[in-house]
Amino acid sequence: MSILVNSETRVLCQGITGSAGGFHTRGCKEYGTKMVGGVTPGKGGQTAEGLPVFDTVEEAVQETGADATMIFVPPPFAADAILEALDAGIRIIAAITEGVPVLDMVRVYEKVRASDAVLIGPNCPGLITPGECKIGIMPGYIHQPGKVGVMSRSGTLTYEAVWQTSSLKLGQSTCVGLGGDPIVGTNYIDLFKLYENDPQTEAILMIGEIGGSAEEEAAAYVKEHVSKPVAAFIAGRTAPPGKRMGHAGAIISGGKGTATEKVAALEDAGIVVAPTPADMGAAVKEAIDRQG
Amino acid sequence: MKIHEFQAKQLFREAGVPVLEGVVARTAAEAKQAFEKLGQPLAVVKAQIHAGGRGKGHIADNPEQRGVVLVRSADEAEAAAAALLGKTLITIQTGPEGQTVNQVFVEQGCDIARELYMGIVLDRAAARPVLMVSTEGGVEIEKVAEETPELILKEHFDPAVGIEAFQVRKLCKKLGISGPAARSAGKFMAALCRFYVEKDCAMAEINPVVIDSEGRMLALDAKITFDDNALFRNKELLELRDLNEEDPAEVRAADSGLSYVKLDGNIACLVNGAGLAMSTMDIIKYHGGEPANFLDVGGGANTEQVTEAFRILLADPNCKAVLVNIFGGIARCTTIATALIEASKTVGFNVPLVVRLEGTEVEEGRQMLADSDVDVITAVDLTDAAKKVVAAIA
Numbered sequence: 060m061s062i063l064v065n066s067e068t069r070v071l072c073q074g075i076t077g078s079a080g081g082f083h084t085r086g087c088k089e090y091g092t093k094m095v096g097g098v099t100p101g102k103g104g105q106t107a108e109g110l111p112v113f114d115t116v117e118e119a120v121q122e123t124g125a126d127a128t129m130i131f132v133p134p135p136f137a138a139d140a141i142l143e144a145l146d147a148g149i150r151i152i153a154a155i156t157e158g159v160p161v162l163d164m165v166r167v168y169e170k171v172r173a174s175d176a177v178l179i180g181p182n183c184p185g186l187i188t189p190g191e192c193k194i195g196i197m198p199g200y201i202h203q204p205g206k207v208g209v210m211s212r213s214g215t216l217t218y219e220a221v222w223q224t225s226s227l228k229l230g231q232s233t234c235v236g237l238g239g240d241p242i243v244g245t246n247y248i249d250l251f252k253l254y255e256n257d258p259q260t261e262a263i264l265m266i267g268e269i270g271g272s273a274e275e276e277a278a279a280y281v282k283e284h285v286s287k288p289v290a291a292f293i294a295g296r297t298a299p300p301g302k303r304m305g306h307a308g309a310i311i312s313g314g315k316g317t318a319t320e321k322v323a324a325l326e327d328a329g330i331v332v333a334p335t336p337a338d339m340g341a342a343v344k345e346a347i348d349r350q351g
Numbered sequence: 352m353k354i355h356e357f358q359a360k361q362l363f364r365e366a367g368v369p370v371l372e373g374v375v376a377r378t379a380a381e382a383k384q385a386f387e388k389l390g391q392p393l394a395v396v397k398a399q400i401h402a403g404g405r406g407k408g409h410i411a412d413n414p415e416q417r418g419v420v421l422v423r424s425a426d427e428a429e430a431a432a433a434a435l436l437g438k439t440l441i442t443i444q445t446g447p448e449g450q451t452v453n454q455v456f457v458e459q460g461c462d463i464a465r466e467l468y469m470g471i472v473l474d475r476a477a478a479r480p481v482l483m484v485s486t487e488g489g490v491e492i493e494k495v496a497e498e499t500p501e502l503i504l505k506e507h508f509d510p511a512v513g514i515e516a517f518q519v520r521k522l523c524k525k526l527g528i529s530g531p532a533a534r535s536a537g538k539f540m541a542a543l544c545r546f547y548v549e550k551d552c553a554m555a556e557i558n559p560v561v562i563d564s565e566g567r568m569l570a571l572d573a574k575i576t577f578d579d580n581a582l583f584r585n586k587e588l589l590e591l592r593d594l595n596e597e598d599p600a601e602v603r604a605a606d607s608g609l610s611y612v613k614l615d616g617n618i619a620c621l622v623n624g625a626g627l628a629m630s631t632m633d634i635i636k637y638h639g640g641e642p643a644n645f646l647d648v649g650g651g652a653n654t655e656q657v658t659e660a661f662r663i664l665l666a667d668p669n670c671k672a673v674l675v676n677i678f679g680g681i682a683r684c685t686t687i688a689t690a691l692i693e694a695s696k697t698v699g700f701n702v703p704l705v706v707r708l709e710g711t712e713v714e715e716g717r718q719m720l721a722d723s724d725v726d727v728i729t730a731v732d733l734t735d736a737a738k739k740v741v742a743a744i745a
Contacts, residue, residue, distance in 0.1 A: 079651075135583055160551055160581035161473060162510050168478045184680070198680045198711050213626020215678045218710060219733070222678070239625060242478045268626055271475040294629040297614075297636045298645070301444070305610040305625025305647040307580065308475070314493055318633075335637050336630035337733040 061188040061233045062208065062253040062260070063151055063177060064127060068192045071119050071149070072097045073140045074131035075107045083131065083155075083196050084108045090199040092192050095123035116147040127151035129185060129194045137181060138163035145176050152244070153194045154181035161307070164242040171244050178244025182306070183236035184214040195236065197221075205230010207343055208254040210247060211266035212237050212273075212306070216294060216336065220266055223340025232260040239306030241270075247277035251285050262288040262347050264339060265330075267321060269295035270309045274321040282328040288346035291325045292333040293318045352577045354591045355399045357456040359573035366546040369539060370570050373458035375399070382432030385457035386425040393460040396420045396431040398440050400450040401596040403558075403574055404491075408442030410434065411449055418442065418452075421460070428457055443491075453595055461571075462564040467526065468492050468503075469540075470556040471547045479507045482514055482544060484522055488559035514544040531566040539568040550588065551581030600663050607659045609648055616641025617671040618740055619664040621657070623648050623682045631676045634733055640741040643670050652682050657690030662698050674740040675706045676733065684708045684716030688723075695725040703728060703743035707736035 070087065074080035075097025085108050088094045096111045096119050103114030113119035116128065128149050132140045137156040144152045152171075159181045171178045179186055185195015189202035201218060203225040211217040217236055224231060235250055237243050247265055254260045263285070267274040274293065281289055296318040298304050300311040311317050325332050331349065333342035354362075360370045374385035386394050398405050398418040405418030418440045420431040432455050441449035466488030474481040485503045487495045495502055504525055506518040519540050523533045539560070547555050556574040563569060577588055594602055604611030610625065614632070618640045622628035625647045632642035644667070648660050664673055677687045687708065694700070707730040708716050720727050728743065730736035 134580060158580045160584075161553070161578050162480075162548060162551055162581065165473075165478055165480070165510055196681055201710065211626070213624060213629075215622075215624025215680060216626030216630055218678045218680055219627060219630075222709065241473055241475045266626070268629060273475070276476065292630075294626045294633065297632045297642060298629055299612075299614065302612050302645075304612060304629050304645050309625060309629065314497070335634045335734065335737075336627070337634060337737075 060257050060259040061191065062250070062257050063186060063233060063235070064188050064192040064194060066191040068127050068151070069093050069095045069123060069125045070192070070194055071095060071116065071123070071125040071128040072131065073116065073128055073144065075099060075110065075112060076102050076105070077131055080131035081108055083129070084110070086199070087193050090193040092194065095125050116143045116149065120147045120149065125149065127194060128153070130154040130156055132156060134158035134160070138167050141167050141178060142170060145170060145174055149176060151177050151179070151194070153179040153183070153185045154244070155183060155185055155195055157182040159240065161241055164240065168242050168244065179235060180238040180243060182240045183238035183243070184217060186233060186235040188233045189231050197234070197236070201225060202234065203230040206232060206259065206261035208232045208250070208257070208260040208263045209234040209266070210237055210250045212239050212268050212308070213266060213294060216266055219336055220264055220292070220339040224264070224343060227340045227344060229340070229343060232257060239308055241308040246273050248280045251277065251280055255285050255287060260287065262290065262343050264343050265289065265291045266339070267291065267293045268306065268309050269293070269298050269304065269311050269318050270316040272316065275324040278324040278328040278330065281330060288350045290331040290333065290339070290342035290346040292336060292339045292342065293321045293325070294336070352579055352582065352588070352592055353401045353596070354575055355401065355593065356397065356573050357399055358591045359575040360570065362550065363546065363570055363573055366549070367538070367542040368546060368570055369567060370573070371459050371461055373456050375454055375456050376432055377436070377454045379429045379433040379436065382455055382457050383425045383429035386422065386428035389457065389459045391459045393421060393423050394428060395458050395460060396422055396428055396435070397456045397458065398435045398452040399454045399456055400440055400445070400452060401593070402442050402444035402450055404442035404444050405440065408440050408445070411439035411441055413438070450596065461561065461569060463561045464564050465562040466559040467561070468495070468558045469543070469560045470554070470558070471544065471552065472554050474507060477507055480510060480547060481505050481507045482540065484526065486526060488561070492558060508544055510548040513548065514540055528562070532562050532568065535566060535568045550585055551578045552576065553578045600666065604646070604660070604663055607656050609646065609656060609660050611663060612645040613667070614642050614644050616643045617669045617744065618674060619643040619667060619670045619672070620674045620676065621646050621648060621660055621664060622676045623652065623678065627676065627678060631674065634737040635674065635740065638737040638741045640737070643667055648682070652686065654686060654690045654693060657687060658694045658697065661690070661694035665698055665700070670702060671744045672703045672705065672740050673700070674736055675704070676736060677708050677710070679708070679710030679712060683712045684710060685712045685719060688716040688719040691720065692723045692725055700726070703740070705730055705736050705740040705743060707733060
């Protein structure tokens with residue numbers, strides 16, 4: 060078992076004829092993901108990366124039976140691409156695109172949440188069930204099938220965590236990059252629910268950062284509803300207020316969203332918080348050991 | 352992207368958000384003329400910088416001089432402008448270094464019956480914009496939020512629809528606004544919400560909003576931040592950007608597609624990915640050092656971008672050492688190694704350089720550095736890197 064995606068998942072790439080879309084479609088195929096086609100309006104009938112290209116997602120779904128998609132279309136068209144995938148009945152939508160206007164996401168978010176589909180991102184590395192299905196841009200080889208569910212607002216920091224859990228021979232069940240934007244389709248709580256019910260996942264690592272209150276809300280949820288060991292790390296303890304730290308969502312505004320507040324909320328919920336990014340793997344181990 | 356108050360008010364006027372008459376002045380003589388042009392018994396001369404708190408702020412070498420001055424004659428307007436223009440204004444939001452005043456806004460006065468606070472921000476948890484109004488106008492809203500949050504009234508709205516009429520009625524009722532003032536307030540709020548959506552604002556804040564003696568609601572201040580990701584569809588706004596208000600190194604970095612924020616420490620860092628870049632700062636601090644910056648070279652960084660990144664880091668006079676932390680995913684370790692070798696030739700490293708590479712093409716990258724003449728302190732992991740860079744300047 061795992062969450063969201065596995066070896067049966069059939070994946071499309073929206074924006075497959077662009078350089079990033081093509082490059083990462085190749086990477087996912089090489090990893091063993093069942094890539095079944097691509098979508099670029101106006102380029103239907105062509106092939107790209109050895110896969111059929113369709114004009115619309117609807118056609119692509121009819122022809123290939125795809126149930127997941129990764130989106131690489133440029134920011135001005137990303138919201139539309141997400142809505143098209145949703146309309147076509149795609150179950151798992153991973154929006155990799157960085158730079159989507161936040162008001163576009165307000166519109167998309169409402170529609171996604173009213174449906175049964177799951178949107179990961181935007182501005183995220185995607186998701187991966189090691190050894191089975193990689194949808195996105197993460198380097199596949201650092202992963203190892205195993206027992207830790209990893210979720211994060213940051214890309215490379217996730218790689219760091221994956222690397223550490225692989226080195227400790229814990230491995231990962233499914234890793235999900237939530238995305239670094241103020242509004243993303245899936246939050247920690249959505250995934251806590253899935254990880255809690257997934258037999259393969261024995262421990263959960265959440266990697267957060269400054270800005271917003273998603274970590275605090277997740278901490279409150281964990282306290283009440285999660286029985287599995289949980290570890291966490293929060294990036295940005297040294298970030299100054301009022302400055303955007305790379306991610307559109309990583310900003311301390313009006314004194315809110317600081318790392319200190321988040322760490323306190325997590326610790327209060329009994330979560331093991333890694334003091335530095337070098338200790339994320341160790342924190343997971345400690346969380347497991349604490350539960351015996 | 353932020354803009355000045357006078358620019359925001361021009362946009363407000365076009366959008367039907369009522370503001371007072373005002374004229375921007377770049378010299379004291381212009382300020383004098385502005386007062387005459389307004390033709391009112393009194394006016395307010397306001398320093399134009401991107402930071403808030405100007406009314407309580409002061410000029411660097413003149414602690415009595417505030418950033419907002421009430422004047423009653425053209426000569427007073429001229430004197431006030433002379434005391435502000437070209438000077439450094441320090442406010443609660445500028446930090447101790449302050450910000451140079453390059454222009455002032457001369458605005459007519461008004462007969463204030465009530466002062467309120469009004470703002471629109473994105474409520475991330477609700478995934479919707481929220482209109483906030485408070486009776487506590489003119490004071491620091493952060494303080495109100497902290498101490499008496501019940502005094503801030505909130506109404507979320509759907510951007511496609513705007514604020515609904517009943518929501519305005521609810522707010523007016525709670526604020527005790529009725530009659531002609533309620534009608535004026537309704538138009539004001541609807542126009543402000545529409546403006547927020549049309550221009551893709553990230554934040555619109557008016558402190559204070561006032562109701563004058565004739566029952567008109569007016570924006571006496573205007574602080575706007577736009578969503579940078581949406582500027583592609585609001586291109587006319589780009590003309591309002593004032594580079595004087597931004598850190599030159601941050602502007603230079605952004606031009607090269609790098610995400611850079613200057614900090615006060617002396618250990619520069621170059622990292623791929625925002626989360627890892629923040630964590631690298633954190634771990635430097637954890638081991639007793641002070642980070643000089645945040646720098647994310649991004650996922651698809653090429654040699655030129657990384658070389659430019661090194662130039663920016665080394666141009667900081669506070670920089671005593673550099674820590675490179677790369678977890679190659681899309682970005683390859685070989686790209687970073689090539690850029691490092693290139694930078695050592697064209698820029699020259701005169702400070703200790705600690706490098707930690709991991710991920711895609713790591714062996715090749717390490718070998719390239721080992722084979723080069725660059726004087727590199729290599730680190731095996733993040734902790735090792737942080738300890739070594741702190742030790743290097745001890």
